[in-house]
Amino acid sequence: MERERYFNAKEFKNIKEIIYNSAKEFTNNTAFILKHKNGEKDVTYENITYQKLLEDINFFGTKMFDLGLKGKRVAIVGRNRYEWVVAHLANLFGSMVSVPLDKELQVDELESCLVRSKADVIIFDEKYIDNIEEIKQRGNSNIQEYICMSKKDSYKNFWTLKDEGEELVKKGNNEFINNEVDSYGMSILLFTSGTTSKSKAVMLSQYGIAENVYAMLLVEDFRPTDVNLAFLPFHHIFGSTEMIVMLAVGLATAFPDGLRYVAQNLKEYKVSVFVGVPLLVEAIYKNIEKEIEKQGKTKTVETAKKISNFLLKFKIDIRKKLFKTIHDALGGNMRFIISGGAPLDKRVAQGFNDLGIELVQGYGLTETSPVISAENVKKKKSGSIGFPMDNVEVEIVNKDENGIGELRVKGPNVMLGYYENEEETNKVIKDGWFYTGDLGYFDEEGYLFLTGRQKDMIVLKNGKKVFPDELEIVINRLNLVKECIVYGIPDEKDKNDYKLSVKIVYDPEVAKQLYPNATEEDLRKILWEQIKEINKTFPPYKYIKNMILTDQELVKTTTQKVKRQEEIKRILGK
Helix, strand or coil: CCCCCCCCCCCCCCHHHHHHHHHHHCCCCEEEEEEEECCCCCEEEEEEEHHHHHHHHHHHHHHHHHCCCCCCEEEEECCCCHHHHHHHHHHHHCCCEEEEECCCCCHHHHHHHHHHHCCCEEEECHHHHHHHHHHHHHCCCCCCEEEECCCCCCCEEHHHHHHHHHHHHHCCCCCCCCCCCCCCCCCEEEECCCCCCCCCEEEECHHHHHHHHHHHHHHCCCCCCCEEECCCCCCCHHHHHHHHHHHHHCCEEECCCCHHHHHHHHHHCCCCEEEECHHHHHHHHHHHHHHHHHCCCHHHHHHHHHHHHHHHCCCCCCHHHHCHHHHHHCCCCCCEEEECCCCCCHHHHHHHHHCCCEEEEEEECHHHCCEEEECCCCCCCCCCCCEECCCCEEEEECCCCCCCEEEEEECCCCCCEECCCHHHHHHHEECCEEEEEEEEEECCCCCEEEEEECCCCEECCCCCEECHHHHHHHHCCCCCEEEEEEEEEECCCCCCCEEEEEEEEECHHHHHHHCCCCCHHHHHHHHHHHHHHHHCCCCHHHCEEEEEEECCCCCECCCCCECHHHHHHHHHCC
16 A cells, blocks of 8 residues: 555654744643642643743753753653653753653562663652652662652652742753754663563664654644543553654643543543553443443444444535434543554444544554554554554565564664663564564555464464454453453363463453342353354354453553463463
8 A cells, every 4th residue: 555644744853843843833722731639629720831831841951950960861650740741851852861660560660670771860759659768768779869740848849840940041041951862862761561571671762753753643633623631651652652742733631530530531621532552442432332222222323323324425424413422421522532552342443433433543562662553544444553654664574374474664763772681682673674573464455454462372283373362352342341361271182282261350340230140150151151152253273162250350561451471370370
């Protein structure tokens, strides 16, 4: 497929250039909406303009330089919030290496990341002060400065430092403002999500991220009038690059109050753009379906979808009017959803699009800053991840008889390497190509499809290959299923072969509604009958032959990806 560009976008070499351009083009647009709570009912909102954002970055960065931190490594730990954004951008503007860390890390893991990254400074959320104080007391890290995002006794704090920086700028201190950014050197040191026992530290450049942002803006329909809810954690590359994309466009971003409040926040901020992982996107869609079913309108909605899809052939779009109550349940303004990080159920993607909410899927990795390939409003195909970004080459190598092979990529967005880990770097970067470890294929029209991770693929004795994702997506559609994992266990009759098994986490609330008097054993029987029906839709070698049932969640990363290998070890008692 010939690559096309649908929108005008400016190309920049680094993130400082992107933000300066936005402050010029969208000076008085709202960049961030801050909610201030003074008790339960006393809630106020503050709109931070693009001009104010730039000033705050420069004030805070000026004070960081004044503290002698130019060229240092600055770790950031906390929830998605304004102080996190300003601190991260100040690092990037000031040639300080930014080290975003997962706020959910246990104290030993957090300390290990601080030591391995050689961080000199940590800017932290007051919510995690116990871990910080423990690390400070141990004295094993190289941390020289501890800066809290809010005012805390015995700690420097973000807001006071910003105010002191403002005074320095007023007195003519322009060292930070005039700092020249190295677009091509290591600017961000980001730990992978840790689905293996020891996560690797990925070195990223500002040029790689700026080019990835540019490529997305050429094909994705973001608008300065949009409102985005920053749900993806900023310590993850998907979340932090998404944040730069939003700032490049000139739209407004609000911060969520937590997973339980997503529906409320969508209405509260009139959110029009939402970026999430499949687990959350599918959960939102399941809630829509449950509400439709509860009202007894399932058939009516399905008929309405058929009518509206027929009219779309004649460019008549009545979906927003036809499904107004559903749109209102999502805040009334939702128009664009991006799902990434793992495969999304085709049915969910189609469902949102049928309702008049554009949904596209993207694919990428921490090592690729992150987006490699994505659908867009103009080019979509059910089950695919669209086609490569404008400045990214993708090849399928070592193909099997079905044309499925490993994806390798080349482009400016590819990482500089793994920090202090030349051996692992050389395993994945060869002759300028990054080998993703993901398996997939291109169809005849040039759309890219993923089939699974190379390391997750189950190879049976007869040579047949099973990709767990394919089965998990179908099983996750069952009403009782909250989440599941498909894996292979050694066959009792032949230890060199595997039989497929599934661990299902059932939803107690749904179980109570559908089967109020059922015991867990009753639920097991119901689900096993449903699994047998699913088996009939697949060839025999893909049949699930064993099932574990639990109400305990699977082990996951903070971006809600299942830590597959860790979970399987737990199941098998290894």
